[in-house]
Amino acid sequence: MIEIKHVSKQYGNQPVLQDICETLPSSGITSIIGPNGAGKSTLLSVISRLLNADSGEVKVDALDVSDANSEKLATVLSVLRQENHFTSRLTVWDLVSFGRYPYSKGRINDRDRQHIEQSLAFLELSALRNRYLDELSGGQRQRAFVAMVLCQDTQYVLLDEPLNNLDMKHSVAMMKQLRRAADQLEKSIVLVIHDINFASAYSDYILAMKDGKVVFRGTPEQVMVPQVIEQIFDLPVTVEQVNGQRIAMYYR
Known part of the structure; x- marks a missing residue:
């Protein structure tokens, strides 16, 4: 778990x-929601050590993120940032193979190739394996980046606006594929x-989250209620049940 x-x-x-104290489960999907400027991406960056916290600590399966060995951390936790720069002459296979670097150090072996092929298949990218990134649609490219992160084969996968x-x-x-993962x-x-x-x-x-704080936490059934959503987003809302799912409907 992430503490x-x-x-x-x-x-x-x-x-x-502001003084975030949370425990995230070691399986399943945890979503961080909130208005712009709530601190969502900053929290994800601190968990993944892309940013250093001013105070406090983050542990991933008892591994202290702040001083953990980088190679060790990269076998436990992977992250996809919101902005990803890429070289247009990279193929999809090349990009996904980067996920194996913590293990291969650039020397791809048969086990690495197996993970690459599995990740390509999982994100339905096998047919695009030899395409260059600048030949892909935005959606295809995003799937390729997610495949790269899954190829890293970590227990914890952090995704900023996937x-x-x-x-x-x-x-x-994409959400169905993440659910399958x-x-x-x-x-x-x-x-x-x-x-x-x-x-x-x-x-x-x-x-x-709102204003740098976690203001509510729980299952979708606990969070997706009008009084919670209205407080988070300062917006009148009704929540309806549609095909077993809670759907928020906004009003002016």
């Missing part, structure tokens, strides 16, 4: 994270997501 203990972060005099550049159809497909590969997937209805439909656990 977050009294984590705070600020830029200048502006607090971004639905970026995806239309509705491909967003649904959690269920079939037994991963713990933690994602920052803006669409609370996707969070409701596919998550096991939800953290709701």
Whole structure:
């Protein structure tokens, strides 16, 4: 599990994270929701050591993130940032193979190739394996980055806005694939997501943030209620049950 203990972060005099204390499960999908500027991506960056907290600590299966060996940490936790720069002359296979670097150090062996092929197949990218990244649609490229992270084969997978550049159809497909990864590969997937209805439909656990604090936590059934959603987003809302899922409907 991921333990977050009294984590705070600020830029200048502006607090971004305020004394966050949470325990994230070692399996399933945890979604972090909240308005822009709530601190969601900052929290994910601190968990993954892309940012250092000003105070507090984060432990992943008792491994202290702040001083853990980088190679060891990379075999336990992987992360996909919101912005990803790529070289256009990389093929999909090349990109996905980067996920094996903590193990291969650039020398791909048969076991690495097996993981690469499995990740390509899992994200339905096998037919695009030899395509260059600049030849892909935004959605295909996003799937390739997620395949790279899954190829790293860590217990904990952190994704910052994995639905970026995806239309509705491909967003649904991506969430289904992440759900499969959690269920079939037994991963713990933690994602920052803006669409609370996707969070409701596919998550096991939800953290709701506002003003640098976690203000609500629980299952979708506990969080997806009008009084909670209205407090988080300052927006009148009704929540309806549609095909067994709680769907938020906003009103002016």
